[in-house]
Amino acid sequence: MKILVVNAGSSSLKYQLIEMTDEEVICKGTVECIGIDGSNICHKVNGKEYVIEKSLANHTDAFNLVMDCLTDKEYGSIKSPKEIGAIGHRVVHSGEEFDRSTYVDAEALKKLESIVNLAPLHNPASLACLKSCMSIVDCPNVVVFDTAFHSTMPDKAKMYGIPYEDYKASKIRKYGFHGTSHKFVSQEAIKYLKSKGLPCSKIVTCHLGNGSSITAVKDGKCVDTSMGMTPLEGLIMGTRSGNIDPAAVEMLANFKGMNLKEISNYLNKKSGFLGVSGVSSDFRKLCEAIGNGNERAKLAYDMFNYQIRKFIGSYAVAMEGLDCIVFTGGIGENGSLIRRTVTENMEFLGVKIDGSVNDNAPRGTLVDISAKDSKVRVLVIPTNEELVIARDTKEIVEAL
Ligand code: AMP
Numbered sequence: 001m002k003i004l005v006v007n008a009g010s011s012s013l014k015y016q017l018i019e020m021t022d023e024e025v026i027c028k029g030t031v032e033c034i035g036i037d038g039s040n041i042c043h044k045v046n047g048k049e050y051v052i053e054k055s056l057a058n059h060t061d062a063f064n065l066v067m068d069c070l071t072d073k074e075y076g077s078i079k080s081p082k083e084i085g086a087i088g089h090r091v092v093h094s095g096e097e098f099d100r101s102t103y104v105d106a107e108a109l110k111k112l113e114s115i116v117n118l119a120p121l122h123n124p125a126s127l128a129c130l131k132s133c134m135s136i137v138d139c140p141n142v143v144v145f146d147t148a149f150h151s152t153m154p155d156k157a158k159m160y161g162i163p164y165e166d167y168k169a170s171k172i173r174k175y176g177f178h179g180t181s182h183k184f185v186s187q188e189a190i191k192y193l194k195s196k197g198l199p200c201s202k203i204v205t206c207h208l209g210n211g212s213s214i215t216a217v218k219d220g221k222c223v224d225t226s227m228g229m230t231p232l233e234g235l236i237m238g239t240r241s242g243n244i245d246p247a248a249v250e251m252l253a254n255f256k257g258m259n260l261k262e263i264s265n266y267l268n269k270k271s272g273f274l275g276v277s278g279v280s281s282d283f284r285k286l287c288e289a290i291g292n293g294n295e296r297a298k299l300a301y302d303m304f305n306y307q308i309r310k311f312i313g314s315y316a317v318a319m320e321g322l323d324c325i326v327f328t329g330g331i332g333e334n335g336s337l338i339r340r341t342v343t344e345n346m347e348f349l350g351v352k353i354d355g356s357v358n359d360n361a362p363r364g365t366l367v368d369i370s371a372k373d374s375k376v377r378v379l380v381i382p383t384n385e386e387l388v389i390a391r392d393t394k395e396i397v398e399a400l
Contacts, residue, residue: 001085002026002078004070004137004391006063008089010121011035013062017070017077017084018390025386026077027331028067030060034224038167043069050075059125060132065136086140087133089395090180090385091126092147096171099121099151099328101392102398104130104141112143119230121138140400142393149179152221157318160229167212171204174233176225177205178329180388185328185381186217192366193324198377204312207383208338209329210238210281214308224318226311232268235307236300236310238281242307285353301338308342315348321378325351328383336361339369350375360375 001021007014016028027045032038039056050069056062070076070084078084102108112130116123126143134141150158158174159167167173182205193200203217212235215225226234227232236242246265253263274281279289289297316322320345326332327339341342343353345351349397352374361367361380370378 001394003393004084004087005386005393006066006087006129006133006388007017007386007389008059008087008122013059013065013066013129016386018386018391020085020390020394023390025389027070029066031056031065034059034062039083041065041123043075045075045077048075050206052210058132059128061136061358063132063136081137081139081253083394084137084139086142086196086393086397087137088142088144088389089126089130089133091143091145091388092177093146093175094128094147094151098143098145098148100148101117101142101144101389101396103396104134104143107396108143117207140395140397144170144180144389145173146177146179149183150176150215150222150225153224157224172229174225174228176213176222177227177231178211178213178215179327180385181205181207182213182215182222182225182316184215184385184388185326185383186215186220187367188381189377189379190220190327192368192379193377201323201326202313202316202321203326205326205327206249206308206312206332206342207326208308208327208335210333212237212304212308212329212331214311214315216319218319224315227236234297235311237272239269239272239274240285241267241275273304274299275298275304287335287337305338305341306312308338309346312342312346313349321347322351323364324377325377326381328381333380333382334363339378351378353378 003018003020003237005016009318011034011175013031029041029043029181031041034056035058037159040053042051054065059197070078097111097115112127116127130141167385186203189203190200191315203221205215207213207218211231213225213227216223220323232240234242249263265336273286277286277300279284279297285298286297290301331338339358343351352371353369358369367380375389
């Protein structure tokens with residue numbers, strides 16, 4: 001079965017066509033600037049890239065262009081849309097309406113419409129894209145949520161200390177994000193640890209990228225995670241502040257003369273590595289600036305490093321032990337320095353890495369960077385959110 005995975009943002013659409021017999025990516029691409037000037041598609045197949053610039057007013061136009069590329073006589077991969085067995089859609093926020101990946105029927109569609117405002121930047125785009133797919137291709141559609149893996153969090157971990165009746169009415173609580181990534185890497189870690197006869201019940205997964213989150217996975221299930229009602233909570237990130245005293249938000253708004261919407265934009269887009277360093281939201285550029293002696297870049301790095309360590313420590317206590325730490329995401333997979341500084345002087349927790357294995361870890365594959373005598377395994381695992389979406393979609397469609 002061929003599954004098309006789509007990931008719609010407010011002005012972008014990423015896609016991958018995957019052959020599920022061998023889980024090989026047949027082709028993939030990105031549509032950018034949907035609804036704004038300069039819209040284009042970059043379609044990648046057999047190591048070649050095809051860029052087409054075309055005016056695209058909305059997600060229906062964008063998806064039509066994707067289908068044109070997929071079925072193109074020269075560089076297409078399928079003869080007809082009928083070859084697509086199912087479409088799997090990434091949806092950022094499920095609210096309390098869904099706790100797992102779900103086949104889209106009329107009832108699910110209604111529920112999806114009821115939660116568009118939970119993630120105003122993302123959910124409306126996913127819904128628009130889903131509707132376009134349903135009207136253009138005649139195949140089953142499945143929605144896969146970033147929040148679903150975290151639905152197993154106990155109440156004590158997911159509730160905020162606000163009046164309970166207000167939580168019941170508003171559904172405002174911690175939901176967590178990057179769930180497909182935390183699910184994928186924790187499952188890969190469990191497979192690896194089992195194959196070595198090692199304990200695998202208490203795992204901390206660190207997804208470190210432009211957005212970063214850390215999850216405590218006990219017996220394969222999420223018991224806590226660093227992001228909250230929105231992806232702003234938790235660690236300092238590329239442009240997001242991460243945790244901040246809620247009372248300081250009002251003070252900041254007064255200081256900057258901003259209203260609530262503006263201050264939310266400031267904390268989401270102007271803060272984090274970018275705001276603290278004044279250099280960039282990009283971790284590599286931050287590291288370059290540190291190399292050139294930039295003190296504020298060093299401060300942003302130190303804050304990130306310190307906060308990751310604090311989460312690992314708190315989750316080890318929450319799970320009453322630690323068997324494994326996983327690093328993933330653009331920074332976690334590629335940044336040997338952050339893996340080293342995060343795990344430094346953690347032997348009291350049973351964590352010790354092999355510096356040379358860490359520094360020379362090949363990319364794109366699972367690498368065990370723990371020292372031989374480390375009680376806790378430390379793994380680098382490339383994430384694959386698209387594959388989780390495709391696998392969930394296949395499983396659901398086959399059971400229909
Ligand atoms: P992601 O959001 O998962 O795509 O990750 C993007 C982040 O990964 C950016 O901040 C990049 O600077 C960072 N990144 C990519 N390659 C490297 C690398 N070799 N070393 C450190 N950070 C990297």
